[in-house]
Amino acid sequence: GAVVSQHPSRVICKSGTSVKIECRSLDFQATTMFWYRQFPKKSLMLMATSNEGSKATYEQGVEKDKFLINHASLTLSTLTVTSAHPEDSSFYICSASDLRQSGNTIYFGEGSWLTVV
Amino acid sequence: AQKVTQAQTEISVVEKEDVTLDCVYETRDTTYYLFWYKQPPSGELVFLIRRNSFDEQNEISGRYSWNFQKSTSSFNFTITASQVVDSAVYFCALSEEVGYSGAGSYQLTFGKGTKLSVIP
Numbered sequence: 001g002a003v004v005s006q007h008p009s010r011v012i013c014k015s016g017t018s019v020k021i022e023c024r025s026l027d028f029q030a031t032t033m034f035w036y037r038q039f040p041k042k043s044l045m046l047m048a049t050s051n052e053g054s055k056a057t058y059e060q061g062v063e064k065d066k067f068l069i070n071h072a073s074l075t076l077s078t079l080t081v082t083s084a085h086p087e088d089s090s091f092y093i094c095s096a097s098d099l100r101q102s103g104n105t106i107y108f109g110e111g112s113w114l115t116v117v
Numbered sequence: 118a119q120k121v122t123q124a125q126t127e128i129s130v131v132e133k134e135d136v137t138l139d140c141v142y143e144t145r146d147t148t149y150y151l152f153w154y155k156q157p158p159s160g161e162l163v164f165l166i167r168r169n170s171f172d173e174q175n176e177i178s179g180r181y182s183w184n185f186q187k188s189t190s191s192f193n194f195t196i197t198a199s200q201v202v203d204s205a206v207y208f209c210a211l212s213e214e215v216g217y218s219g220a221g222s223y224q225l226t227f228g229k230g231t232k233l234s235v236i237p
Binding site: 034041042045046049091093095097106108110111 | 160226228
């Protein structure tokens with residue numbers, strides 16, 4: 001079963017409103033989670049690194065005041081798209097690493113389709 | 118900086134044909150991991166394989182096989198006897214450890230993806 005869960009899977013919101021996307025690690029603690037964005041027919045681009053208990057690290061070109069990330073617990077990171085506009089419509093996906101496992105085990109959430117109308 | 122190049126944007130094959138998806142990467146790390154993911158139209162990423170930089174053995178899993186050539190920085194993916202259900206976008210990715218060695222987490226750099234269409 002899924003070890004990283006995202007919610008909602010699909011959301012439609014009005015332009016100017018804010019929408020929150022949750023990313024949960026289900027049976028492991030994740031001190032770090034990653035948020036990616038995918039435009040239609042494009043690759044996944046890293047937006048930010050979410051750090052539990054501290055500020056997120058944003059990639060160049062990503063507006064931190066627009067894409068608010070809160071990693072308040074070891075199993076939950078949230079991405080809030082503030083004052084959403086149609087150009088924010090995209091597929092957002094999170095990932096987390098289970099550090100208990102050897103090597104490099106990365107789990108992805110199911111992704112969230114955001115449509116801003 | 119890490120970089121992953123998937124030069125093939127779209128490929129179409131007829132069912133039962135073999136197809137190879139190319140992936141070339143760049144990294145300065147001596148330890149790294151390479152991945153292939155499948156993304157069907159529904160959007161979720163389906164994990165296919167992970168390979169660490171010290172393991173150059175080729176791998177076969179059913180109709181899937183992977184050829185890791187460190188000398189050419191390539192990690193190609195071959196589907197044998199393709200099926201319509203194989204139609205999807207396939208991403209090659211390279212991981213970089215964030216944080217101090219052995220205790221960090223891993224972020225991925227993705228290629229642009231190759232859209233595979235298998236025609237019945």
